Amino acid sequence: MLPDDEESLVQDVTERLLRVDPRKLNDRVVVMSGNQAWGAFGEIHKGTYNTNKVCIKTFKRIDDVGKFIERLIREMRVWRKLTHAHIVELLGWMSYLESKEKLCPSLVSHWCDEGDVRTFLRRRRDADRRALIRGIANGLAYLHSQEIIHGDIKPEVTVSNSRESACIVRKMLSTFGTFRYLAPEVIVDEKPTRDEKSDVWAFGCTALEILRDARPYSSITNDFAIIKAIGFGKPPFTLSSTDPTEILLAPCLKPNPNDRTEMQSVLKSLPNHSGNGQFDYCSAAPSSDVHISGPTLQFSASHEEGSLPNPAS
Known part of the structure; x- marks a missing residue:
């Protein structure tokens, strides 16, 4: 009893x-x-x-x-x-x-058997990476159209299905976020908030990682050194001036959030690599660094903010 x-x-x-x-x-x-x-x-x-x-x-x-x-x-x-x-x-x-x-x-x-995008790309080196990027852009643009902030976009919270499209996974009651994907204003502002502009930055970091197989600030291994680098204005990637996709993604990584593009604009600019346009609903188990509780609530238009937790790479 x-x-x-x-x-x-x-x-x-x-x-x-x-x-x-x-x-x-x-x-x-x-x-x-x-x-x-x-x-x-x-x-x-x-x-x-x-x-x-x-x-x-x-x-x-x-x-x-x-x-x-x-x-x-x-x-x-x-x-x-x-x-x-x-x-x-x-x-x-x-x-x-x-x-x-x-x-x-x-x-x-x-559930999605292909797993998160990073794991999927380790197995499928020949995958259509631009199609994956467009899928993530599609999902994030939809969230923003509903006035919803995701707050923790990164490869671990995006999953792939057998058609090489991508879905965004809800990371329930997430932590403050992984430093490598946080926009500069979220790190350096005295009272940081996450909004559509910080989501756009995180999307840009995620998309470049998918393209390059390299994480943001890949030369830095210490998480606290990443915070320092962001504070000094170091960009997460050095962008190509010749790659068409990187040129399209450049407006996502403007240091000043007011200069960043909107997700609808990003989506319209990305070529459609989706084939017949049909996609599966899917989900996946996040990677082992998943944090299920934390000081912020990022799946609604209004959210709480708290102090930074210990960093997770």
Whole structure:
């Protein structure tokens, strides 16, 4: 038997989540043994739902349940309304994973066997990299059209399917972000905020990495040295003046955010390498550096800001 206070908590959380999204998938998702990735506050599991592979994002190590549930509800309200071929679809949620008596909020989305873009490109050196870039641009332009800031664009949160298109993965309750992809103003401003302009910068860094197989600031191995380099205005890449795609991406990496282009403009400028234009919905387990909790909430138009966590490369 559950203690009265724990039983009441499980019931309260379940009722609150049902009011946000009625798609409770308890006992309808089969969880495969073993986790696929993990972070400071949760794990990624693989499962099946209606014979389809799914990604199950669990949240286990929660200090303040009330505050966590409020943030989870805000994110679910936004995510469940998003419908786009390049944004991972939220299929529903679960209140427990191993035992009905143990609260373990979990979100269920599609699984993509090809994995994140960086992993995919290690296996498929001949992949159409420009098609992948356009897919990411498509998804991010859609988010911005809905007045939504992603806040943590990088190769690990983009995934590929068998047709070499890309989708953006929602990284629930993400941390402040990975330094290599943060816009200069997010690092140096006294009261940093992330917005569409900082998303554009992160997209530019991600796109150049896909093209070049080199991370931003690739010559710097120390994360705190990256912060120093950004503060001194060092660019993440030295751009080519002859490569057509790099010329198109250059406006994404303007040091002054007011000089940067918008994602809709980027999307219109990129050649369409998408073939017949049809894409699969997909998701993937993020890489092992995934952080499932943190001081910011970046999947809605409004978000909280907090202090910088320890850097993750």
